[in-house]
Amino acid sequence: MKLVKSLLLGSAAGIAAVAGAQAADLPSRKAAPVEYVRVCSAYGAGFFYIPGTETCLRVSGRVRAEYLVGERFGDNQDAYGTRARGRLNIDARTATAYGTLRTYIRYELTNNSGLYSTAGISPFNAGASVPTAGFGRGVGTTGSLLDMAFVQFGPITAGRAQSFFDFYPNDFNFNSVRTADSRLNLLAYTATFGSGFSATVSLEDRVSGTGGREVNxxxxxxxxxxxxxxxxxLRVEQGWGAAQLSGALTQRKLTTGNIAGAVExxxxxxxxxxxxxxxLPMIAAGDTFVLQAAYADGAIGYLGWNSGTFGLGRLGALALADAAFSGIGNNVKTTTGFSIVAALKxxxxxxxxxxxxxSYSELKLGYLNGGGVYFNPLDVRSLDPKEFIIAGNLIWSPVSGLDIGVEVxxxxxxxxxxVTTVNNFGGRNALLGIKSEDAIAGRLRIQRDF
Structure with a gap:
């Protein structure tokens, strides 16, 4: 019995030794380590490390649906409009020995119809880039916009970004009140002094921004x-809020024509x-109040006026300019004005x-015959527009990132x-002389931010 047991144990040991020797002859391959996406908490929620790098990335966006109802100023205009907009944001940041290296892109695609397409007909389009009043039924249009694309490296900001002149950039209501709000190509240097204080000097190309600037x-x-x-x-941001003082200097060069004897x-x-x-957390968490005032001489784009045309419907499209020849001694006269803005959330x-x-704003044109067609041809006074805009909304956010709201x-x-009315070029009462106009509109917005 002992002999049989010994033979069995010896056979098992021999088989194990042979199997081990054969396994040693097989090629060996180790599995590559798996690099999982890691959360990056250095720059706030939503950032993660790009695998294989030390760069933190955040991808976000927005989908917006809007439905607008407004006044018809012509017989062949729609009384409504629709809008669908998609936005994609990409924010990449890397910590370096010189400070944070940041690149940011915001890209939008928009489809408009009705009052949105005819632009200046709707008071909701009042703002820094009021287009010429359209005519005819609003046809659906699709447009793309590179809203922002900039690099920040330490104190340097380069690319397309929000103007450093702006303070309240129309970020409360659905509409645009009369205030500076431009994204444009710039090159800026920002110095920080601690305790929330900073100062910025920026070279900005207004031609690349929202709103025209040609003197026409x-x-x-x-x-x-x-x-x-x-x-x-000069800006300060602290727990109580923020404050900013800003200024801009621009050049206006004009000529009366490209002929001999032209005046420049x-x-x-x-x-x-x-x-x-x-x-205002003492009222409710998240409450905010903003107050802003601006004055401009020869640079009305910084007030939110477009250096081109203005008018909302019956007044049509009336010409504005930063500067023009006065007609008396061929002297260049600039347009001056101011705006006051208040906003509450x-x-x-x-x-x-x-x-x-x-917002309330006034302009004083430095030239006669402000580009409009006068009801009285003998009247040579400038138009000197005065404008008041107010909007209020109610927004319900049932879940995080979703807004459902109405605004008037x-x-x-x-x-x-x-001035003579421009009642959609051929509408009724096309020769009625008017000095003012009122407009009211309502809008429904459903928006998802992610």
């Missing part, structure tokens, strides 16, 4: 600039602005909020001299 007044031709606009701002003129324009934002509950914004806007525009 009849008899005057824009000749271009020798240098971009120079913008400087060169003027400098400027704008100054002061704004303050108060956080209040949370009734964490899911229900109201936003109210208003009222606008009132006065001009100094009566």
């Amino acid at each position: 007044f009849p008899g005057s031709t824009y000749q271009g600039q020798d240098f971009p606009d120079v913008v400087a701002s 003129g060169d003027e400098m324009g400027y704008a100054v602005q002061a704004g303050v934002k108060f956080n 209040h949370f009734w509950t964490p899911e229900l909020r109201t936003e109210i914004s208003a 806007l009222y606008s009132h525009l006065d001009v100094r001299s009566p």
Whole structure:
């Protein structure tokens, strides 16, 4: 019995030794280590490390659906409009020995119809880039926009970004009140001093931004600039809110034509602005109040006016310019003006909020016959428009990132001299002389941010 047991144990040991020797002869391959996506908490929620790098990336976006109802100023215009917009944001940041290296891209695709397509007909399009009043039924249009694309490396910002002149960039209500709000090509340097204080000097190309800047007044031709606009701002951000003082310097070169004897003129324009934002947690968490005032001479784009045309419906498209020849001694005269903006955000509950914004603005044109068609041909006074806009909404956010809201806007525009109406080029009462117009519109918005 002992002999049989020994034979069995010896056979098992021999088989194990042979199997081990054969296994040693087989090729060996180790599995490659798996690199999982890691959360990056250095720059806030939503960032993760790009595998194989030390760069943190955040991908976000927005889908917006809007439905607008407004006044019809012509017989062949729609009384409504629709909009669908998609936005994609890409934010990449890397910590370096020189500070954070950041690249940011915001790209949008928009489809408009009805009042959105005819543009200036709707008071909701009032703002820094009011288009010419359209005519005919609004046809669906699709457009793309590179809204932002910039690099930040330490104190340097280069690319397409929000103007450093701006303080309140129309970020409460659905509409745009009359205030500076531009994304444009720039090169800026920002110095930080601690305790929330910073100062910025920026070279900004207004031609690349939202809103035109060519001087298109009849008899005057824009000749271009020798240098971009120079913008400087001083800002403080602390627990109570924020405040900013900013200024801009720009050049206006004009000629009366490209013929012998043409007169040329060169003027400098400027704008100054002061704004303050108060956080009001003692009323409700998230409550904010903003107050801002601006003055401009030869640079009305910094007030939110478009250096081109204005008018909302019956007044049609009336010409504005930063500067023009006065017709008396061929002197260049600049347009001056001011704007005042107030905005409030209040949370009734964490899911229900109201936003109210208003603006009042006046312009004094430095030239006669402000580009409009006068009801009285003997009247040679400038138009000198005065405008008041107010809007209020109610927004429900049932879940995080989803907004469902309605808004009502009222606008009132006065001009100094009566002008003929542009009632959609051939509508009723096309020869009625008016000095003011009122408009009201409503909008429904459903928006998802992610």
